[in-house]
Amino acid sequence: YHDYVNNTLEPAARQLLDFKLEHPKPVGILSTMAGKPVDIRETTTLNNDGLTSNEFFLDDVMHSVAERIPERVVHAKGTGAFGYFEVTHDVSKYTKADVFNGIGKRTPVAVRLSTGLGSKGGNDLAKEIKGFTIKFYTNEGNLDLLGLNVPVYLYTDPSMFTPFVHAFKRNPRTNLFDLTAQWDILTLKPILLHGIFWLYSDYGSPNGYRKMDGFPIHTYELSNKNGDRYYAKFNFRTEQGLENLTTAEAVAISGQDLDYGTRDLYNNIALKNYPSWRIEMDVMTSHDITNVDYNPFDVTRLWKNGTYHTIQIGRLVLDRNPDNFFEAVELSAYNPGNLVPGINSPPDTIFKSRRLAYRDTQNYRLGVNHKRINVNAPKYRKTYNRDGVPSVNENMKDVPNYYPNSFNGPVPFIDESRPNERIIVFDSNAVDLESSSNFYKYILVDEGQKQRFIDNLVLSLVPVVPEVREKALKLLKLVDLELGIRVRAGVTAARARIRDESLMTIHH
Numbered sequence: 001y002h003d004y005v006n007n008t009l010e011p012a013a014r015q016l017l018d019f020k021l022e023h024p025k026p027v028g029i030l031s032t033m034a035g036k037p038v039d040i041r042e043t044t045t046l047n048n049d050g051l052t053s054n055e056f057f058l059d060d061v062m063h064s065v066a067e068r069i070p071e072r073v074v075h076a077k078g079t080g081a082f083g084y085f086e087v088t089h090d091v092s093k094y095t096k097a098d099v100f101n102g103i104g105k106r107t108p109v110a111v112r113l114s115t116g117l118g119s120k121g122g123n124d125l126a127k128e129i130k131g132f133t134i135k136f137y138t139n140e141g142n143l144d145l146l147g148l149n150v151p152v153y154l155y156t157d158p159s160m161f162t163p164f165v166h167a168f169k170r171n172p173r174t175n176l177f178d179l180t181a182q183w184d185i186l187t188l189k190p191i192l193l194h195g196i197f198w199l200y201s202d203y204g205s206p207n208g209y210r211k212m213d214g215f216p217i218h219t220y221e222l223s224n225k226n227g228d229r230y231y232a233k234f235n236f237r238t239e240q241g242l243e244n245l246t247t248a249e250a251v252a253i254s255g256q257d258l259d260y261g262t263r264d265l266y267n268n269i270a271l272k273n274y275p276s277w278r279i280e281m282d283v284m285t286s287h288d289i290t291n292v293d294y295n296p297f298d299v300t301r302l303w304k305n306g307t308y309h310t311i312q313i314g315r316l317v318l319d320r321n322p323d324n325f326f327e328a329v330e331l332s333a334y335n336p337g338n339l340v341p342g343i344n345s346p347p348d349t350i351f352k353s354r355r356l357a358y359r360d361t362q363n364y365r366l367g368v369n370h371k372r373i374n375v376n377a378p379k380y381r382k383t384y385n386r387d388g389v390p391s392v393n394e395n396m397k398d399v400p401n402y403y404p405n406s407f408n409g410p411v412p413f414i415d416e417s418r419p420n421e422r423i424i425v426f427d428s429n430a431v432d433l434e435s436s437s438n439f440y441k442y443i444l445v446d447e448g449q450k451q452r453f454i455d456n457l458v459l460s461l462v463p464v465v466p467e468v469r470e471k472a473l474k475l476l477k478l479v480d481l482e483l484g485i486r487v488r489a490g491v492t493a494a495r496a497r498i499r500d501e502s503l504m505t506i507h508h
């Protein structure tokens with residue numbers, strides 16, 4: 001029987017049976033939330049002394065009706081796993097960060113993988129930018145690196161966050177994704193085009209979360225124990241082999257399974273086929289970074305070949321599925337502001353805005369004590385923060401609660417090697433179509449990729465209202481003449497097909 005189950009049911013499908021095999025007897029006597037043992041007659045409300053005198057029933061209904069918390073405003077649908085990061089190379093020349101130093105050192109991690117724009121019940125395979133975020137529980141506090149599966153972000157000005165998210169999520173009247181709104185904002189703010197091009201290419205539908213890369217995108221400042229500064233972009237490179245699905249494949253799979261990426265990750269970890277990534281960084285010295293002929297802090301563009309070198313740091317391995325999804329994944333709060341000594345703040349404006357946005361949204365979504373939730377708690381913490389909406393855990397007990405004080409509350413340390421200069425970046429909103437043009441010319445390496453990219457653009461432009469569609473087609477032509485001509489031809493043909501089909505329907 002066990003062989004039959006093991007051979008025919010995937011781990012995700014036999015989870016309940018696995019639980020029973022591990023627990024041959026009930027795990028204990030049922031109790032109320034306050035701990036009173038529940039008599040079997042209290043498990044029904046019929047023919048006893050009324051609903052409201054039944055504490056078990058009250059717990060049951062009045063808790064379940066309050067089960068929901070707000071979903072994340074973006075990246076709402078995600079899955080997660082635990083594992084470790086292991087240092088494989090000596091990078092002490094670049095950063096003194098404890099987590100990246102000492103070959104062989106392992107640091108526990110939590111990871112969340114997500115889809116960007118769909119809501120919690122959405123489709124893992126919708127054509128969307130994916131999120132790939134890692135929380136390292138280091139000896140110097142939590143380091144959170146939040147990445148996407150594409151190496152560029154959408155805009156340089158944080159005031160674009162709301163218009164972009166509104167236009168790309170659901171229309172306030174129809175509650176549908178609205179391609180006219182999407183192309184409207186794209187044509188009014190063409191800086192978005194480069195990021196969106198990645199999305200419309202094969203990279204917009206990775207074959208599950210295991211076979212995609214991750215890019216935190218920002219240029220981080222690193223510093224070593226002498227205070228020397230370097231600048232780095234981190235990359236997480238899949239060891240499963242990068243694999244994308246075509247739109248047709250993604251549509252076919254999602255017809256059967258909206259949770260394809262979630263299931264694939266769970267099953268592989270359960271089968272001990274642990275997914276792993278190489279963590280590396282592209283590095284420039286503080287001299288080189290000020291002498292390149294482009295803005296290396298611009299999150300919407302790639303670094304030019306030949307201006308940096310790539311350094312290996314270590315390996316990320318995911319080897320444990322969470323026992324409880326809500327506790328480990330829904331309650332997780334990844335915040336790019338969580339940095340450690342030796343990995344300093346990226347100086348661009350988007351990063352500064354993110355320090356505010358994540359903290360604020362997590363205070364709203366999880367409460368002001370969200371960093372005290374298990375999955376978010378660092379290994380070590382001594383603060384002057386107290387009280388607030390529970391859970392506060394031990395709340396620093398009787399330690400003095402004001403700083404400074406003369407009674408041995410926690411004291412700051414002196415970071416002798418902290419760099420005493422900061423680079424200042426002037427971000428620009430200027431429209432530059434070069435990155436989008438390079439994407440079409442050089443990133444899409446073969447004709448198959450180009451054609452699928454064009455087909456996806458055509459598909460998205462067909463339902464757009466004519467005046468916006470016309471602007472979009474003109475813009476694509478400005479990016480690249482050939483691209484513009486091919487997309488226009490595709491849209492014209494697709495619209496003619498639709499017209500013929502509807503005429504046929506009328507005639508019939």
Ligand code: HEM
Nearest residue numbers: 072075112131132133146147148153161217334353357361
């Ligand atoms: C380089 C740019 C960015 C990257 C790589 C990025 C990546 C991500 C990722 C991966 C998540 C999902 C986190 C998780 O799994 O829990 C996320 C969530 C989020 N992002 Fe960003 N993002 C970027 C820019 C921004 C900007 C500019 C804003 C707003 C000013 C923003 C606001 C948010 C918010 C509010 C969430 C939800 C967080 C939560 O509820 O815990 N992001 N982002």
